[in-house]
Amino acid sequence: MSTDEIPSVWTRPRRSREQPALSRRQIVAEAVRLLDAEGLDALTMRRLGTRLEAGATSLYRHVANRDELIELVVDEVYGEIDIPDTDPADWRGAATTCAHSIRSMILRHPWIASVLGQVGLSYLGPNVMRLNERMMAMLDEAGFPPAEAGPAISTVVAFVIGTGLNEAAWLTMLARSGQTEQDWYRRFGPSLGQAMEPFPHLRAHFGANADQEPTRRREENFAYGLARVLDGLSPRRT
Amino acid sequence: MSTDEIPSVWTRPRRSREQPALSRRQIVAEAVRLLDAEGLDALTMRRLGTRLEAGATSLYRHVANRDELIELVVDEVYGEIDIPDTDPADWRGAATTCAHSIRSMILRHPWIASVLGQVGLSYLGPNVMRLNERMMAMLDEAGFPPAEAGPAISTVVAFVIGTGLNEAAWLTMLARSGQTEQDWYRRFGPSLGQAMEPFPHLRAHFGANADQEPTRRREENFAYGLARVLDGLSPRRT
DNA sequence: CCGTCGTGCGTACGTTGTTCGCATGGACGG
DNA sequence: CCGTCCATGCGAACAACGTACGCACGACGG
Incomplete structure (x- = not known):
């Protein structure tokens, strides 16, 4: 009743x-x-x-809880990364497209930067495992010495993640304040110039490569760094 | 009253x-x-x-905020990194000790991994600016072409941060569950083996370099990757 | 027809960051 | 010496959060 x-x-x-x-x-x-x-x-x-x-x-x-949800979400977006299986001769090309694929995933989901430090790179999500397997196979077939394949992958992944983290954090900060890149520089250009005042080398390099649009410049810097990392890894083959 | x-x-x-x-x-x-x-x-x-x-x-x-406090704290620990000013001839040695200094800072303060994605690498804290200035000076004096000094620094820093992020997240996870590394492998070894079962290349490489103690192995992997990155950067020197 | 189970959800608790306004006591002007 | 002001500390309060608990409901196996 x-x-x-x-x-x-x-x-x-x-x-x-x-x-x-x-x-x-x-x-x-x-x-x-x-x-x-x-x-x-x-x-x-x-x-x-x-x-x-x-x-x-x-x-x-x-x-189970929010943390588990986040782990699931991270593995989910890792699933967006695909590695083409190419011929073993062109391991460098495959590694390059793989690296770009990881980077674009990060830029598509910039929030992952805030979360990577909590879950780490290496856990046991299925998509992450599959990604590692593919990269490992890539270097194995390319003829990398077995003892170096692991460290080599860690090296390039560390570079890609580090770069992506940096870019994603920057973009997140811009998005949160609702500004475009140009807005930010217009707004904080003076403060930045003042902060750089005691640092001659920073001042000297400031504005280098400023002729390109920011997105394009980030891409080229990434491509440059990736090329150098792969250069370093290259001669170790066989 | x-x-x-x-x-x-x-x-x-x-x-x-x-x-x-x-x-x-x-x-x-x-x-x-x-x-x-x-x-x-x-x-x-x-x-x-x-x-x-x-x-x-x-x-x-x-x-002002908890967020501002965290930014201050990050800059504070960045202040622990010191770069020796060495002779321009040995820029590679200087970069190596600098990289190791950054890495050991991260391992000394593993919580920074959870926070790096929120503040980004590049903000305007005084210690961060000083660090960048020193590294920039290092490469300038070493004779790097001006257009490449910035990207080169970004590359090695991205590698160091990426590696440190990975290690710090792993150590944080261990610390939070109160386990040692051996504990963890004993506890989750079976699950891990099962998770790796469909992945032949991962299985093949699992346990490689397992003869060394984990801390030592991480150090050597880091040294290996850093050496390769610097290898890649080296020939670009004028 | 009845118990058991999987699932959704209202309620509630403890904790968090942060705001507000008051209290305090040294600094300072007269 | 006294009154005033200001920088600083803090208690109380609020909204929002993650999450535990227990009840309600429909489905299903006996």
């Missing part, structure tokens, strides 16, 4: 089978969308729940 | 001039200690306040 039961009866008879309700894949996919749209701070259990038209705590039936 | 005033009178007549009370430097220093001891999650305004024998909200008189 208590009216307690009425609301639950009325508000939620909407249990229908056409709606698969909630699933782990759905949750992870929507989390990626939310992260892409609004960044890491916006990834709240409540907000994610609302986006899925579900209660916040419903997510816990499919995901 | 109300007893409201009594506690404040009794509990806090301890305003004495010998105690400089609170200062920005003190706060940052204590924050570093807290971070080193208990990691990023433990850096709470209340806990930090208590450690300084102060109220939590007192910190806001000297620091």
Whole structure:
């Protein structure tokens, strides 16, 4: 007779089978969308729940906690990286396209920079394992000495991640303040000039390569560094 | 007459001039200690306040945000990195010791891995600027073409940061679960073997260089990668 | 027909960052 | 010497967070 039961009866008879309700894949996919749209701070259990038209705590039936969700999300975006299987002769070309693929993944999901330090590069997500396997196969078939294949991969991945981290953090900061790159330089150019005043070498190099558009310049710097890293790795072959 | 005033009178007549009370430097220093001891999650305004024998909200008189505090803390530990000014002939040796100095800073403060993605590598903290200036001077005097000095520094720094990020995240994860490296492998060895089962190349390389102690192996992998990166940069010198 | 199970969710608790306004006591002008 | 001001510390309060708990419901196996 208590009216307690009425609301639950009325508000939620909407249990229908056409709606698969909630699933782990759905949750992870929507989390990626939310992260892409609004960044890491916006990834709240409540907000994610609302986006899925579900209660916040419903997510816990499919995901242990927020940390596990983040690990799943990271592995998910690692899955976007694909490595073409090319002929062993062109291991350098394959490594180059692989590196670019990783970098563009990072730039597509800049929030990953805020998260990489918490999950590390090496855990056991299926997509990460597959990526490592492919890279390992690449260097094996190219004839790298077995003892060096691992360190070589770590080296180029460390470079790619380090560069991507830097760029992603910069872009995230810009996005959070709602500014474009030009806005920022116009706004903080003076302060920056003042901060660089005691540093002659920095002043001298400031504005180098400034003729290109920022995005293009970042790409070329990345390509340059990657080429140098692969140069260093090259002569060790066989 | 109300007893409201009594506690404040009794509990806090301890305003004495010998105690400089609170200062920005003190706060940052204590924050570093807290971070080193208990990691990023433990850096709470209340806990930090208590450690300084102060109220939590007192910190806001000297620091705008938690975010600003973190930026200050990052610049603080960047200050621990020193670059010896060596002769221009041995730029490679100088770069090597500089890279090792950065890496050991990261390993001394592993929490920085969780934070690097939020502040980026390039902001305008004085210590960071000084570090960049020194590295720039190093390569300038070594005769690097001006257009390449910047990208070259970015390359080696990206490698060092990437590697350090990876190692720091791994160590943080171990520390948080209170395990040693051997513990972890004993505990998750089977799961790991199972996860690697579909990946022949990973299986083949697993356990390579396993004869050395983990710390030593990480050091050697880092030295190897750094040497290769510098190899790649070397021939570009005029 | 009845128990059991998987799943969604309302409620609630403890903790966090941060704001606000008050209290305090030294500095300083008269 | 006194009154005023200002920098600083802090208690209380608030919104938002992650998450534990327990109940409700539909499906299903006996």
